[in-house]
Structure formats: structure tokens, C-alpha cells
Amino acid sequence: MDQDREKLIDLAVAGDRDALEALLTQAQDMVFHLSLRMLGTVPDAEDAAQEILIKIMTRLSTFRRECAYSTWVYRIAVNHLKSYKKGMFARRPLSFEYYGEDIRCGREGDMPDLSQGVDRALLAEELKYSCTNVMLQCLDREERCIFILGAMFRADSRVAGEILDMTPEAYRQRLSRIRRRVGDFLGEYCGHAGGSCSCARRVDYAAATHRLDPRNLEYVRLERTEEYKQAMERLDELSLLFDSLPGYRATPRSRRFLEELLRSGEMDVVRNT
Secondary structure, three states: OHHHHHHHHHHHHHHHHHHHHHHHHHHHHHHHHHHHHHOOHHHHHHHHHHHHHHHHHHHHHHOOOOHHHHHHHHHHHHHHHHHHOOHHHHHHHHHHHHHHHHHHHHOHHHOOOOOOOHHHHHHHHHHHHHHHHHHHHOOOOHHHHHHHHHHHHOOOOOHHHHOOOOOOOHHHHHHHHHHHHHHHHHHOOOOOOHOOOOOHHHHHHHHHHOOOOOOOOOOHHHEEOOOOOOOOOOOOOHHHHHHHOOOOOOOOHHHHHHHHHHHHOOOOHHHHH
């Protein structure tokens, strides 16, 4: 752990509000992006990220520095998200079979123009990001964690193993199996990977079934970042679809929450735990 980070942790535990703000701000984008990939919707990601930041803050004094601070933060986030029950897809789980059937049965050619005057290329981009994110919900929670850490956060197998409490070898084996399943699905259905579906053709069907709102484009509106991605293992060509997807910064709502949290009396929790 670098000395600056160690100093910030010491100061935050001692009650320094600026140090705590720096630590939580550093973690906020990563926590939000991981939450978004794990839960599939922006509102659910905002809510879960807030809860995770509170856990980081209240458990900071228990951090024993036996691993990197970032690994400790990831572990808190992953454990919270694996047990998160309030998200939309926790209540309505998906499967590759269901999603594939939906793609096959979607009446793309029978739809009127529902773009509401919004640029159709922009709508297709929004649908790509939304659809890819929702597709991740076809994996169970642990599989999703493994795939997201490897294919989207480029997590080194040693670090990912620490986060998920498994050996690097077990992590690599499970990631390989999951990538094959995801790859098979993408190869059959996703036009970006040689499959049958086209985001551009599916825009009107998605709008008609309320999966795309031309007046409320969540993904293309999010601020993007790549700064927390680590230089890690290179994946195969099919996984480059996920590798090329943007990272997202925390939303204005999430940033306001952190500002209000730091102004509140919750600061004392850091010192008293």
C-alpha cells in the first residue's frame, strides 16, 4: 500500500473529514460502476452504491492492511452485491434461454418509428449498452462477479481470487467456463459478435416494449471513466465486446449523497467502530 493512502486511512480513522472524503471519493466511481454491471439498472446501482459507501466508511477502522485497500473495497462491494435482494432483476431473474427467445420472437419489422425524433444512431448506442448490461443478469451472482472482474475490470487472477476468496487457478477455470457460455450466446444472438440481432433494427421494438425510452437515455448520458481499470490479462477476441464498453462515473445523485453523508453526524461512526 502506498504511503499516501496509508496516511489518508490513519487520518480518516482519527476523525479527519477531508481524508475520509478523499478515500470515499476515490472508491465511488468504481463502486457505482461495479454496482451497475452487477444489478443492471442505474437506479438500483445508485442505491446499492450508497449502501456500499456507508459500509466502507463504518468499517474503515477494521481494515488490517493485509491486502491492498482497493482489494478490500472490492471485497466489501462484491459481498454486498452478491446478497443484494432489492434490485429489479433480483425480483425478476433472467436466463440465457429466456433472453434468446425474446430476441428470436421480437417483431422488429412490424414496428412503427418510435424514435420520437431522437437520432437513431444514438438510440442504437443506448440499446447496445443497456442490452449488454442486462445480458449479464443471465449469469448467477457469483458468475456475474467473476465475469465482470475478468472481462470488464480486467482483474488479475490473483487479485480477483483475493476478492472472491478463491485460488487464482480456480478463478481462471471458472472465468474460462463463463466466458464460453457468454461467447456462445453472443455468437448466436449479438450482432456485435457476429450474431443475428441488430441494435439499429431493434430500436423501435425496444421502445414499444418499454426497454428503451428515447427521452430518457441513461447510458449515453452517464459520465465515463477508464481510470480504475488495471493493466491485466488480455482476453480473447469475443470478450473484446465487453472490454470495449465504457466505465461510468457515479451519477450526480450518488455524488450528492456522498456530500450529504460527509456533512452529517455519521462521521463519528468511523472513529467509534
